[in-house]
Amino acid sequence: MENIEKQIKELQEKVAGLEKGTEDQISIVVFSGELDKLLAAMIIATGATAMDMKVKLFFTFWATAALRDKKKKVTGKDFMSKMFGIMLPKGSSKVKLSKMNMGGMGILMIKNLMKKKNVASLEEMLITAGELGVEINVCEMSMDLMGIKKEELIDYPHLNICGVATFLVDAEESKIQLFI
Amino acid sequence: MTQEELQALTVNKSVDARGTACPGPLLEAKKAIGTIGSGEIMEVLSADEGTKRDIPKWANKKGHEYLGTVEESGYFKIYLKKG
Numbered sequence: 123m124e125n126i127e128k129q130i131k132e133l134q135e136k137v138a139g140l141e142k143g144t145e146d147q148i149s150i151v152v153f154s155g156e157l158d159k160l161l162a163a164m165i166i167a168t169g170a171t172a173m174d175m176k177v178k179l180f181f182t183f184w185a186t187a188a189l190r191d192k193k194k195k196v197t198g199k200d201f202m203s204k205m206f207g208i209m210l211p212k213g214s215s216k217v218k219l220s221k222m223n224m225g226g227m228g229i230l231m232i233k234n235l236m237k238k239k240n241v242a243s244l245e246e247m248l249i250t251a252g253e254l255g256v257e258i259n260v261c262e263m264s265m266d267l268m269g270i271k272k273e274e275l276i277d278y279p280h281l282n283i284c285g286v287a288t289f290l291v292d293a294e295e296s297k298i299q300l301f302i
Numbered sequence: 303m304t305q306e307e308l309q310a311l312t313v314n315k316s317v318d319a320r321g322t323a324c325p326g327p328l329l330e331a332k333k334a335i336g337t338i339g340s341g342e343i344m345e346v347l348s349a350d351e352g353t354k355r356d357i358p359k360w361a362n363k364k365g366h367e368y369l370g371t372v373e374e375s376g377y378f379k380i381y382l383k384k385g
Contacts, residue, residue: 240323
């Protein structure tokens with residue numbers, strides 16, 4: 123008898139753990155810094171909110187530059203950070219295409235087409251995502267590596283600076299995990 | 303429901319999402335369904351072909367009843383009953 127009670131207790135604990143692991147949540151690693159890939163990530167992110175899913179985006183490497191605010195200026199960067207700052211796109215309106223960029227021709231064409239076909243721009247998507255409660259977690263290490271400072275990031279309502287552990291915990295609690 | 307039945311429905315809420323592409327219509331539908339009561343009818347107007355498949359899938363997941371789609375020239379009228 124005592125043994126059965128012990129087993130039931132163990133099972134209950136296991137079930138509680140499983141329920142925790144299947145939260146209606148999606149975690150996306152946003153790694154790429156090009157318009158097409160960022161757009162795909164943002165469309166999935168905002169679409170998921172319509173499903174009442176919690177959305178956690180982990181911005182790392184090239185994607186972090188897309189979160190820079192072109193109007194913000196920061197001082198006190200070292201030489202390498204300054205160089206990187208010049209080479210990296212300054213914000214979501216300056217990112218390139220992963221294919222057919224053609225020295226800027228491709229991106230102009232796609233932006234024109236997007237307008238014509240009523241596809242929201244990346245800047246608009248970021249505003250919408252903020253309104254819908256999409257969480258953006260930015261990798262501290264990437265920012266440090268590329269010399270991007272917190273002060274030059276966009277004013278996004280749910281933005282945190284974090285490390286890989288945040289992503290891992292979020293991903294573990296999510297039903298869907300993507301890498302874009 | 304037949305096309306005639308769909309056209310004859312009394313709509314409690316109409317959402318015109320013809321000015322947006324994916325995921326615009328879905329987000330507008332989600333916002334609007336919160337403003338009506340259970341059992342009430344909502345119509346979503348969309349010029350985006352994908353919405354025809356998207357909205358029924360979303361409705362099914364969220365427990366709303368998909369009633370049918372009427373095709374107009376250049377856009378669709380999608381009917382839902384809130385669950």
